Amino acid sequence: xxxxxxxxxxxxxxxxxxxxxxxxxxxxxxxxxxxxxxxxxxxxxxxxxxxxxxxxxxxxxxxxxxxxxxxxxxxxxxxxxxxxxxxxxxxxxxxxxxxxxxxxxxxxxxxxxxxxxxxxxxxxxxxxxxxxxxxxxxxxxxxxxxxxxxxxxxxxxxxxxxxxxxxxxxxxxxxxxxxxxxxxxxxxxxxxxxxxxxxxxxxxxxxxxxxxxxxxxxxxxxxxxxxxxxxxxxxxxxxxxxxxxxxxxxxxxxxxxxxxxxxxxxxxxxxxxxxxxxxxxxxxxxxxxxxxxxxxxxxxxxxxxxxxxxxxxxxxxx
Numbered sequence: 001x002x003x004x005x006x007x008x009x010x011x012x013x014x015x016x017x018x019x020x021x022x023x024x025x026x027x028x029x030x031x032x033x034x035x036x037x038x039x040x041x042x043x044x045x046x047x048x049x050x051x052x053x054x055x056x057x058x059x060x061x062x063x064x065x066x067x068x069x070x071x072x073x074x075x076x077x078x079x080x081x082x083x084x085x086x087x088x089x090x091x092x093x094x095x096x097x098x099x100x101x102x103x104x105x106x107x108x109x110x111x112x113x114x115x116x117x118x119x120x121x122x123x124x125x126x127x128x129x130x131x132x133x134x135x136x137x138x139x140x141x142x143x144x145x146x147x148x149x150x151x152x153x154x155x156x157x158x159x160x161x162x163x164x165x166x167x168x169x170x171x172x173x174x175x176x177x178x179x180x181x182x183x184x185x186x187x188x189x190x191x192x193x194x195x196x197x198x199x200x201x202x203x204x205x206x207x208x209x210x211x212x213x214x215x216x217x218x219x220x221x222x223x224x225x226x227x228x229x230x231x232x233x234x235x236x237x238x239x240x241x242x243x244x245x246x247x248x249x250x251x252x253x254x255x256x257x258x259x260x261x262x263x264x265x266x267x268x269x270x271x272x273x274x275x276x277x278x279x280x281x282x283x284x285x286x287x288x289x290x291x292x293x294x295x296x297x298x299x300x301x302x303x304x305x306x307x308x309x310x311x312x313x314x315x316x317x318x
Contacts, residue, residue: 019264020078026268027071030276034064037283040293051132053289055109056282058136059102063275066098073169074267078260080168088169089151096147097140100191102275103238104139106231107195114202117224118209146187153180171245172252185246192239199235203228230282237274244270 038060040047047053069091076083116123154174167173175181206228210221244266252259283289 020075023071023074023264023268023272026272027067030272031064031067033276033280034060034067036296037279037293038064040283040289040296043292043296044288046288047292049129051127051129051135052109052112054129054132055105055112055135056279056289058139059105060279062098062101062105063279065094066102066275067272069095069098070267070271074263077168077170077263082166082168084163085165085167086163088167088173089163091169092171092174093144093147093151096150097143099238099241100143100146101139103192103195103235104142105136106234106238107198108135108139110199110202110228110231113224113227114205117221118205142191146184146191149187150174150180150184153183172249175249181246181249192235195235196232199228199232203232227285230285234274234282237270241266241270241274 038057041053041057041060042048048057073091073095075081112127115126119126151174154176157176157180175184203225206221206225210218210225213221244263248259248263248266251262283293
């Protein structure tokens with residue numbers, strides 16, 4: 001199977017090889033895992049009325065969307081399929097939004113743990129489901145700013161008539177000058193510097209409470225501390241994913257074939273795997289969520305066995 005397309009008079013032929021098939025299989029597997037986690041979230045009222053679980057669900061929704069959009073973009077780029085520029089912009093707006101939503105949500109979850117442990121008397125008042133929805137709205141607004149800046153810089157250098165043109169969609173096409181790339185890099189670094197400061201602040205404050213705590217309270221504080229450490233690790237994985245475009249931008253100047261291969265590897269190791277495995281790990285660490293997950297997975301299996309048993313008995317009676 002091959003795909004033939006023409007862009008600016010040049011013909012591109014890319015074969016559907018093992019790498020393409022493997023990536024599609026991984027995407028389907030991870031989407032199924034996230035779907036199970038999302039449906040588990042809606043099983044109990046405690047999950048969708050608790051800020052921590054609402055934020056966790058937000059990362060799951062975001063990661064599922066990110067998987068679908070980035071997989072579409074990756075395949076369009078790999079097979080050099082031209083699409084209208086306006087559609088490319090929409091896809092990249094969604095992709096850019098998802099790239100920042102997850103790390104910003106992790107930061108918000110760390111701050112929630114800080115309030116729960118360091119300011120327990122204010123926790124019930126400050127951390128509510130309505131505040132969680134307000135926080136998600138703020139996170140989405142902050143997440144879209146970087147790409148809006150890139151888009152404004154892009155259209156300040158080109159004509160709006162380009163919207164009618166067909167292009168092979170890639171983030172590199174929005175970077176026309178070196179200074180635009182520097183602005184993009186500066187925005188990403190500023191965001192992650194602020195997020196790292198907030199997570200470090202949460203960790204230090206919880207550490208102080210942990211030293212002063214005793215008995216059962218001390219164990220609870222330690223759990224909160226481990227949660228913040230996990231958020232910091234997840235944030236590091238997200239940071240690695242945002243560094244990949246700069247690596248790819250350097251490689252594309254050297255060799256186009258190498259660039260395509262590196263982009264696929266980056267997608268698997270720094271985009272696909274971290275964004276799917278880390279939510280699963282976080283979900284398994286929470287006792288209430290783990291019990292609900294076990295009930296959903298193993299409970300459904302028991303129901304199927306009972307139904308099969310009933311059918312067999314009915315068949316025997318007949």
